[in-house]
Amino acid sequence: MNQQPLSNQKIDATIAAFIQWHIDHEKVDPLDRIYLTNKLLELLKKKELSDPESSNELFHESSHLTMLDDLVEYAVEVELIEDSASARDVFGAKIMDVVTPRPSEVNNRFWQLYAKNQQLATNDFYTFSEESNYIKTREIAKNIEYTHPTEYGDLEITINLSKPEKDPKKIAAAKQTQYSYPVNALCMENEGYAGHESHAGRSNHRIIRLEVAGEPWGFQYSPYAYYNEHAIFLSEEHRGMNVGERAIKNLLDILTILPHYFVGSNAGLPIVGGSILSHDHYQGGQHTFALERAEMEETFQLKDLPQVKAGLVKWPMSVIRLSSKDQSAMEQAAKKVMETWDEYDDPSVDIQAYTGTTPHNAVTPIARMREDQFELDLVLRNNRTTQQYPDGLFHPHPEVQHIKKENIGLIEVMGLAILPPRLERELAEVKAFLMGEVETVDPIHQPWADTLKEPAENLSSEQIDLLIQQSVGDIFLKVLKDAGVFKRTEKGQSAFLDFVERLKTV
Known part of the structure; x- marks a missing residue:
């Protein structure tokens, strides 16, 4: 009798151990063992399972995710799928779907x-x-993270290494085939969708249904979470982002359902939006950002709304904070701020609401419960471009774009930098330059690296790491200041108070 290939012997044990793990951890019912085993055999195109008892030793040595990796690897080995990140992602989600309960x-x-x-x-x-x-815990663990102390609190710095880089050839090929289903990456139709070369595997994706302000919404987590319990709230209806009066009502209503979460929205305009504008959605979670810890440095009273406390927050961007126990009054107060800002001009600080009929002013709203009160931060934004700043006047300026060129969205507004993965390699090169191991670095970093050369003299390797981290943190603070519409200068803060005076009269 011919001996089975090693891969078949191992995969039989892995299938049995994978099911056993889910039984022992009460994820599936023991009565479903045979059924689930057969579903995996079908998925892996195997006709039989031999010697499942050999799984006992394997089970004690492996986590279910390690076994998942082995199952995917087997599929590659026997050419069930191609050896690519997208194919592995899609197939891995299909395997997990076998042992994942249905949405209901x-x-x-x-x-x-x-x-x-x-x-x-x-x-x-x-x-x-x-x-x-569904949440890629092992990939998220690859991110580089640290905090950076500033006068505004401890900013959080993350170099995002969790999302797999896509093959440019695959991207080009995918563009040749247009898919209209699911409509986008945030709609309900992603739940259970298998995925393909240009769409992540979502077979194991599940969404909690909510009623938000009388409408059907969904609640899920981000697969590549940037912070604790990084949640996404999405409208069941296919519609673009609406960051107006309805959004404020929705945000506050979500807090009545999940008062231990914060929830916020990106602004509804390009450049300052920093997100998918094609689908109405918000982000939230159970995390305390530096912005939440920041204190108000000026307070004022809105006309006809004595039950709402209002003030300006000490923050590198321009933030108005509202708080009240009265949800309706909060909605009215937010409406006052947003409608006034929508039409506001101040040439003295380069704030221009429109170019022709094109709007530029927008708001990034962030809501939370503080004790028993609603608290709402309204971050004033403007997406105007100029000849000097074609990427955006209130956007990271050219001198900091070697570190951060991308849009400043909701998460960064709150003090958590999401920096591009290229920096892992590029910062290592800067370190080598500072240690005298290379003579030059990437031209985009050379001027910055030159400024660090003298401070880095006679420092140890660990001290140079810290020097680079501190400098990146300082640059992120500058990024936030660039995005602030009323600068943290005497002139800028005087202009901010002029806006507050306008607010008091409406």
Whole structure:
């Protein structure tokens, strides 16, 4: 009798161990063992399972995600799928879908737990999303993260290494085939969608259904989370971003459902939007950002709204904070601020609301509960471009774009830098330059590296790492200041107070 190939022997044990892990961790019912095993055999194009008892030793040595990797590797080895990141992602999601409950079951569990404790429900759903490998915990762990102290609080710096880089040839090929389903990466139709070369595998994706301000919405987590319980709230209706009166009502309503979360929206215009503008959605989660810790340095009273406290926040960008127990009054106060800002001009500080009929002023709103009150930060934005600043007047200026050129969205507004993966390699090169190991660096970094050369003299390797980190943190602070419409100067703050005076009269 011919001996089975090693890959078949191992995969049989892995299939059995994979199912056993989910049984032992009470993710699936023991009665479903045979059914689930057969589903995996079908997916892997295997006709039989031999010697499943050999899984016992394997089970004690491996996590379910390690076993998932082995199953995907087997699919590559026997040429069920091609050896590419996108094919592995799609197939891995299909494997996890076999042991992932259906959306109705996930929703039933969530709301049963919610009836006992709101935070228990979200904690459970988050853990579920990690264990189903929808949240890419191992990839997220690759990110480089540290904090940077400033006069505005500790900013958080992240070099994002979690998302796999896409093959340019695959991207070009995908562009030749246009798909209209799902409509975009944020719509409900992604739930359970298999995916393909240009669309991530979503077979194991599950969405919690919510009613927000009388409309059907969904709640999920980000696969590549930037902070704790990085949540996304998405409209069931296919419509573009609307960051106006309705958005404020939605944000505050979400807080009544999940008061332990913050929830915010990107601005609704390009450049300052920093996100997908084609689908109405918000981001939230259970994380305290530096902006939330920042204190108000000026307070004022809005006309006809005595129940709302208003003030200016000490922050590198221009932030108006509102707080009240009265949700309706908060909505009215936010409407006053946004409608006044929409039409506001101040040539003395280069603020121009329109170019012709094209609007430039927008708001990034962030809502949270502080004790028993609604708190809403309205970050004033403007996306105007000029000849001197073609990327945006209130956008990272050229001298900092070697570190951060991308749009400044909601997450960065709150003090968490999402820096591009190229920096891992480029900063290592800068370090080599500072240590005298190379004579030059990438031209985009050379002027900056030259300024660090003298401070780096006689420093150890670890001290140079710290020097570079501190300088990157200082640059991110400059990025936020560039994005601020009323600068942190005497002239800028005087202009901000002029805007407040206008607010008091409406």
